[in-house]
Amino acid sequence: MGRVTNFNPLCVLLPLFIVLAATATAQANLFLPRPRIGYYGSACWNVESIVRSVVRSNYFANPANAPGILRMHFHDCFVRGCDGSVLLDGPNSERTAIPNLSLRGFNVIEEAKTQLEIACPRTVSCADILALAARDFVVLTGGPWWAVPLGRLDGRVSLASDVDLPGPTDSVAVQKQRFAAKNLNTQDLVVLAAGHTIGTAGCGVFRNRFFNYNNTGSPDPTINPSFVPQIQAQCPLNGNAAARVALDTGSEGQFDTSYLNNLRFGRGVLESDQVLWTNPETRPIVERLLGLRFPFLLFGSEFARSMYKMSLIEVKTGLDGEIRRVCSAVN
Structure with a gap:
């Protein structure tokens, strides 16, 4: 008589269930929204x-x-x-x-x-x-x-x-158009531009604005007159175009509202930055970020929100x- 062996179906079904469960989980992850917070999970x-x-x-x-x-x-x-x-x-x-x-x-x-x-x-x-x-x-x-x-x-x-x-001489209208094309609004534009609080720019990008604005032979009249010689000294007319200058004078490398305050006093290095103060649509946003207009905006929080969107x-x-x-x- 042949030997009788006890067969337990769980021995086959349990490993199969584990494999199927793992496969289903992996496939389910493919259909979860991405990007998302915590996307990598245990994978990394x-x-x-x-x-x-x-x-x-x-x-x-x-x-x-x-x-x-x-x-x-x-x-x-x-x-x-x-x-x-x-x-x-x-x-x-x-x-x-x-x-x-x-x-x-x-x-x-x-x-x-x-x-x-x-x-x-x-x-x-x-x-x-x-x-x-x-x-x-x-x-x-x-x-x-x-x-x-x-x-x-x-x-x-x-x-x-x-x-x-977006370029260093763009008007607010042009900047708005470029940002809107990326589903970013005017407040996002101002807030993200304020990332220049830690930024620098090469002299060749903006030097003409401080010497020969629009071929007038004079600096841009929106620049604070006391600021002109400071930048001219850092970026001489025939100097190194690649030499870099802080976009937030007096607070280089520090994330703060000093950049916005500089715009208020005509000390913006880039024309595309300074127009954010002179333009009637963007100026109130700058004022709200500086706590000069109600309702106030907290720069750090708004920057984080706009970076998330971008x-x-x-x-x-x-x-x-x-x-x-x-x-x-x-x-």
């Missing part, structure tokens, strides 16, 4: 701490990385959306466009990416790293913290010909993008 639980550590070391090594990365994030989001396309290297990439030639901090993003590829291979996008790094650099300069939604994918296209960014511009999801292994090149 320490993503934010890794980026924050890299940001801290690079900030203390060179504080200029703070405005550099904040500007890079802005330039990324305003061209093809927040997809890390500005990070791609190549002969005709966005990095080669004139407004992007002075971008700095690419090494910071690559360093964070290298560490994340060790901790969580092929999981975290370069676009997400840039968004997190921008937030963390702002915090180190005394600015606000905000929750960054994650789950962006990296774009595969980066063309210099696509780069059409970070969601035209994000890539699904088949639109990828998770790059190296931030400077597509897979």
